Amino acid sequence: MASKLKDVAEVVRTIPDGASIALGGFAIARNVIAVVHELIRQQKRDLTLSQCVMGMDTDLLVGAGLVRRLIVGGGSLDKFGLVQCVNRARENREVEALDMTSLAVCFAYLAGALGLSFLPIKSLLASEVLERLEAGPGAERVRRISCPFTGEQYVALKALNPDVALVHVQAADEQGNCHIHGPKWENEEQAKAAQRIIVIAEEIVPTDLFRQHPTRTVIPAHRVEAVIHQPFGAHPTAVYSCYDYDSEHLELYVRHARSRDGVRDYIEKYIRGSRNFAEYLEKCGGAARLNSLKADPVLGY
Amino acid sequence: MASKLKDVAEVVRTIPDGASIALGGFAIARNVIAVVHELIRQQKRDLTLSQCVMGMDTDLLVGAGLVRRLIVGGGSLDKFGLVQCVNRARENREVEALDMTSLAVCFAYLAGALGLSFLPIKSLLASEVLERLEAGPGAERVRRISCPFTGEQYVALKALNPDVALVHVQAADEQGNCHIHGPKWENEEQAKAAQRIIVIAEEIVPTDLFRQHPTRTVIPAHRVEAVIHQPFGAHPTAVYSCYDYDSEHLELYVRHARSRDGVRDYIEKYIRGSRNFAEYLEKCGGAARLNSLKADPVLGY
């Protein structure tokens, strides 16, 4: 079978302005930072991002001004703080935020992954989360319905079928078969809901590894369009069994993210000022720093 | 944590007449034969069985006259033939057969597993399968609806929440954590849809095995009520990585299943005539025969 290995810049060039993108990251874990950097370098516009729980990935894209709409359950950088760029953009109405819940986003992905145009849910009812959706652009994604059998009231969620899913995984083969170690959060549903799946892998492994453990294949090759090989591609966020999050760099980012100027400086120095991800990793301390983050083989962090 | 290991007779005594049971078998693979035998020995009545593809398990239960209703996608004994007892009971209107499709049964289980009272599907439309359901007792399980967003027509399937799910797995711990090797067909959805999960395991393994490979846990302990340890408990059907199906015995069964008398004789000799599963296995050739069925460690069959 033909290899789907591609360079990150080459892949990002195929993502048009206005694209809807499902991000596979969660808070400070498995964020697709390498692709986020390239999206910023190529100055994409008017992106729609969807994610159960936003992390540094979404915060950076919003901070760089690439995002028109968010469809999310929540957001956090864990102990490092809030998604400050996202919240600032919300507070100043610079982004259209469709705030749902983690399960609502997950069910909308599931509907998309199953080829269903909608799925019912019992969350959201009797909350301002639903009222705000109904009062704004979110109105097109929710309807109050009742069960045709029991009459029970539900919120119908419109399926999410993003143009592209970007998922960072520990291991993939050149055809796109993927292993994810640790919790998968919404990765399987969001990937299978998307029109195009782009995988960023820490390691490229032989297809025989998937033949040896077929039950562990989370995303199968035939659904995957491209595989980007980028070790430490999620830095400074963590990848279970590969490396820990980089506390120093996350703290540095959070300090910058407090103000518009700070974010601009961060983006200039670490992203636009780097020709590629390797250069960024050098600025973060290079091999020495990265080695210090490597996961303990037993603990996985 | 307390052990959930129980004896098959003890467990089957807790299953009342009229119970709805989800069966984890598929054609001639991973049928819960040990439990089927005990259900027959204890002469349960008026059972409702659900399954994507019926195998020897359902055929035996119907042949023994224990079943009032079937909710199924199809049935087969692969190259060994048709589910003759089921088909004879259908032909003579001795069983209420709600014939759906494999995906419809799977979606009904999924709805049940997600706590949704219904799920839409695009199968069944413009078919006599749907017409027959609507014309009979199946009418309570299907409704024609349209998507609140797109207007597209769907069939709404009523959730399946069986009283009990019986699933044969390769390995479980005493608390009920389960590994299933090979394809899972509908096992995860049907188990999580059921009110009670009863697992039959070829092997009891330590909980640490699940802690070592947490991504492989298909059914988690907290949902499981009882674990029955019964090596070769699926005989004469196959269990991937443990043993192959027993062609001779399947052919013998199929010959008996051709007629009511034949099935009666089979049940008398092999089931009612055996005090327990060990006695049945002896009648099938005992250790020598079973060893000849053991799976090749590389091929898994």
Place this chain on the structure above:
Amino acid sequence: MEPVRTTEIMAVAGARELRDGETVVVGLGLPQVASVLAKRTHAPNLTTLLEIGVVNSNPIDTPAGLADSRIFHGATCWSGFLDILGMNLHRGVVDVGFLGALELDRYGNINTTLLKEESGQVRYFNGSAGGNDVASLARRVMVIMRHEKRKLPLAVSHLTSPGFPGGKSRAENHLRGNGPHRVITDMAVLGFDPQTREAMVVSIHPGIRAQDVIDNTGFPLRLPAEIPETAPPSEEELRLLREEIDPRRVYLR
């Protein structure tokens, strides 16, 4: 060289309908053989799915059916019905679905549920299983079956899996896939008229007369003025089928 068998012509006809890069839900037997042949010739990037939860398996021993571990062998992914029938077929990414049939009528409707004997007695078979799902949802449906008058009636005695019910379009029937595309029999390859949606002859196998086909079909069959002959297998295709894919003649009887 041994004369070409009808089953070989059928397998090759099936293989040639598959395009490189497509995703196919296969059944046991000739569909499996046709897919493997396509993979080994013009479609190396074909993905084969089994409804029970198997992706790209590569059996080295002959399976007794879909539940036989032999058919799981060499797969790159093991999942379940929800993944294959739900997240692939219902999702809309399955290009081709292969089906068998007890009966197939002029509108490509399929019966796999029951037959009615003259006595009026009904005899049941396997039912739908994934058949109705595949017929409702795959982009193209291909049926492989024997060419007999009783198996190709004007109307099926039970409509298990829809083709173009009532001769109406898929949209009018609220169905997603494009419906039946080819019916490959031991006499001919049939297609469907885009206007009337009735079965018509696409090609007739070498050595078969048009009259044979008409006589063995239970519904009026449209024939083109010039009837093409089904392209015979190439030497390489025959070599692959006979030496590599089914050397023991399990399916290519």
Place this chain on the structure above:
Amino acid sequence: MEPVRTTEIMAVAGARELRDGETVVVGLGLPQVASVLAKRTHAPNLTTLLEIGVVNSNPIDTPAGLADSRIFHGATCWSGFLDILGMNLHRGVVDVGFLGALELDRYGNINTTLLKEESGQVRYFNGSAGGNDVASLARRVMVIMRHEKRKLPLAVSHLTSPGFPGGKSRAENHLRGNGPHRVITDMAVLGFDPQTREAMVVSIHPGIRAQDVIDNTGFPLRLPAEIPETAPPSEEELRLLREEIDPRRVYLR
């Protein structure tokens, strides 16, 4: 022996609300500590779930949050949101859900989305994530938060996760779970009046005066004639908390 800390009283109060054999969706911090304490004492068969797809993990290092690999450690199952929030919480098998809150009002409605400053400026926080799901679906909801007037207003400035909106029953609000059961603060344990569904005092922690509680609550708080004191931790509970569960005082500050 070192005097009992408020955080220890809170952890113990939380632990005692959990029954053996129950399934609990926990968050980081005190809920986690309370669950572990319950497991080590009266509830060895407690099952703890993390919304991201973790069952019965047993961290040995202090996690920075839900996304920190440290919190996955020792789990018997790793799945995802669909399994934990869908096939457990939405399925209806979660007995207890622990939540935090920016604000909680007299009907147990929770705000985790935003705060409005005097200037009228809105400040956003984490939003719902799984919070609204847990509040809508868990059989019993337990909130652990600091006891401050501004955090316990008459009505939340944004109703993220419903308790008893409008003082109406869960059924009238079309919600499945039974709603808020206990609010454990650093001053008291609150419950909800089954008739009026308003928050009321269940017990007050040792050393706290009723007036302190009233003064630090933004809504009229019903107090029983005889106000029970929150039962203090036993020596064994203190030993477990201090020596085994949180020896480095990360959460029990």
